[in-house]
Amino acid sequence: MRLAALLSHPEFMKSTHEKCGPRAQNCPHRKSLSGHEFRSGATVLAGKSELDGVVGFTYGPVDQFLVDRYPKVFMTVAPALPKARQQLILAVLMLCSLLIWLENTVLSTTLETLADPVRGLGADPGQLQWATGSYTLAFATLMFTAGALGDRFGHRTVFASGLVIFAGSSLWAALASDAGLLIAARAAMGVGSALITPAMLAILLLTFTGPARAAAIGIFSTSAGVGMAAGPVLAGFLLHHFWWGSVFLINVPVAVLALVGLVVLVPNVRSPAPRPLDPAGMLLSICGLVALAYGLIRAGQVPVWSRIDVWAPIVVGLVLLVAFVLVELRAKAPGFDPRLLAQRAFGGGNAALGLLLFGVAAITFYNAFYLQGALAFSPMRAGLATVPTAIGALVGAPLASRLVRRLSLRPVAVPALAVAAMSMGGYGFLGLHTPLVWIEALLLVQGLSIGMVIGPVTAALVSDLPLEQAGAGSAVTNTVRQTGSVLGIAVGGTIMSIMYRRAIEPALEGAPGPVRDQARVSAEQARHVAAAVHRPALAEAADDAFIHAMRVGAGWIAVVVLLGAAVLLLALPAVEKQTARAREPDPEEARSSV
Secondary structure (H helix, E strand, O other): OOHHHHHHOHHHHHHHHHHHHHHHHHOOOHHHHOOOOHHHOOOHHHHOHHHOOOOOOOOOOOOHHHHHHOOOOOOOOOOOOOHHHHHHHHHHHHHHHHHHHHHHHHHHHHHHHHHOOOOOOOOOHHHHHHHHHHHHHHHHHHHHHHHHHHHHHOHHHHHHHHHHHHHHHHHHHHOOOOHHHHHHHHHHHHHHHHHHHHHHHHHHHHHOOHHHHHHHHHHHHHHHHHHHHHHHHHHHHHHHHOOOOHHHHOHHHHHHHHHHHHHHHOOOOOOOOOOOOOHHHHHHHHHHHHHHHHHHHHHOOOOOOOOHHHHHHHHHHHHHHHHHHHHHHHOOOOOOOHHHHHOHHHHHHHHHHHHHHHHHHHHHHHHHHHHHHHOOOOHHHHHHHOHHHHHHHHHHHHHHHHHHHHHOOHHHHHHHHHHHHHHHHHHHHOOOOOOHHHHHHHHHHHHHHHHHHHHHHHHHHHHOOOHHHHHHHHHHHHHHHHHHHHHHHHHHHHHHHHHHHHHHHHHHOOOOHHHHHHHHHOHHHHHHHHHHHOOHHHHHHHHHHHHHHHHHHHHHHHHHHHHHHHHHHHHOOOOOOOOOOOOOOOHHHHHHOO
C-alpha cells in the first residue's frame, strides 16, 4: 500500500478530520494492527521492532478500516489467494530476504582473503572499502526510487528485475579478475537489492491481511536472524573448500529459484496513483555520495591531504549533496523529504541512527582483518567467532521492545547506544594475545546493544509521523542509515590506513624499495612480502602496526557513536505523551486479540 497516495485523493483529505479520527478510536483492528492512535499513522511493524533492517520500513500497512473505506486510495489489493499459495509466496519472500541478508554479511568474512595476493585479488584497503561501500551506496540511493517504480510498473515486475540484476552481478563478482571489476559488480548487486527490498515488503503486505499478516511478518522476520548468523559461517565454509568467488556464485541458483517462484505464484499489483519518479534527486545523491566517499577513501591512500584528488572530490560531493537537498525541498513529491529532518525527534533520532551505523560499518571492517589477519583465524573460525554478534542483535531487539513498553523509549535506547559505543571502543584493548572468550563477550555485548537501539528507535520514528508522511519518513530513515554505513567504511578505513602506515615506517628502514612499497599498503601485503623475502620480523611489525591502527580507529569510532547517544538524549522526549501514543501491544497479544 502506498501511503503517499492519500495526498492526491480529495475525498480522503476532505473527510479525514470528520470521520477517520473518531472511527479509528473505535476500530476493532486499531489495537491489534498498530497499537497507536490513528493520527500517529503507526504501522504494524512498530510492534515488531526486530523486523528493522529486514523490512526497512519502506512501506507500512495502515488500519484496515481505511482500506475498506477508501479502496481506491490505496494500492489495488490482489484477489484473495488460497492459503497454500499464500504460504508458498511467503516461502519465496523469505528466501529472497535470506539472500539479501547473506550478501550483507558474507563479504566481511571474505575481505582478508581478497586482500591476499595469492588466494585473492591482492586488493588494497581502499579497494576493499569500495568493494564494501559500493554495494551500500547503490542500495542507499536507489531505495526510494525503487518504491516509485513498483507503484508504476508493478511490484512483481520490479522484484523480478532486481533478482535478474542480482543474479547476473553475483556471477560477475564471482568471476572478477581484479578489484575494479569486483567493485563494479558489487555496485550492480546493490542496485538489485534496492529493487528487491521495497517490492518484497509490498507483496508481503498485499498477500496477507488481518491477523494472518501479523503472523506472516513474524515468520518473515526469522530470515533476518538466519542470515545474520549463517552468513559469516557459510562464507567461512566456502572459503575453506573453494575459491573466494564461491561466496558470490552461490547467490545465482538461489536467485533463479526465487525468480521462478515469483513468476509462478505472485500477481503483479501496482498502485492506481503512482508516485512520480525523482531522477534529479537520484542522480545528485549518487554523484554526491560517490564523490564524497572517493575523497575520504583517497585521503587514506596518499601521504598528504592537500592533493587535489583528495579535497576536490570532497568539496564536489558536499556541493552536490547540498544541491540534492535544495532540489528535494522544491519538489512537489520528493523521494527524500529533508523537511522531516527539521522535526526534533525525527531528525535527531535519524542522526543518532546514522552515527550508530557509521560505527557498526567501521568496526565490522576492522574486525574482519583483526580475526583473520592479526590473529590468523581460518575463515571458518572467524565466521563462527562473529555469531555472538548476531545472537545479541536477535535477543536485543525483542528485549528492548518489551522494556520500551514499560519504561518508554529514551531510558532504554540512550543507555543502549552508549553501551554500543563503549563496546566499539573496547577494540582499543584487544591485542594479539587476547583470549577468545573476551572477544566473544565483547561481540555479544555489541550485538545486544545495537539490537536494542536500531529496532525500537526506527519503529518509533516512523510510527510517530502523521499518516500521510509515513512513506516519506521511511525513505528518509533508510537513506540516512545506509549513508552512515557508507561514510563509516570510508572514514574508518582511512583512519586505519593512515595509522598503519605511520606505525610500520620504523620497521621498513633498510628494506629494499619494492619491499617498503608493498609493506606500506596494508598488513596483509606486508605479511606476504615478509614471507617471500624471509623476514619474519617484518610480519610481526605489520601485526603490531595493525593493532595500533585498530586501537586508534576504535577510539574515534567510539567518540562518534557516543555523539549519537548525546544527540538521541536531546532529541527524544523525557516522558512520552500517552495521549498521543498508546501502549504498544505485544506481538502475541496482537495476534490473539483479533
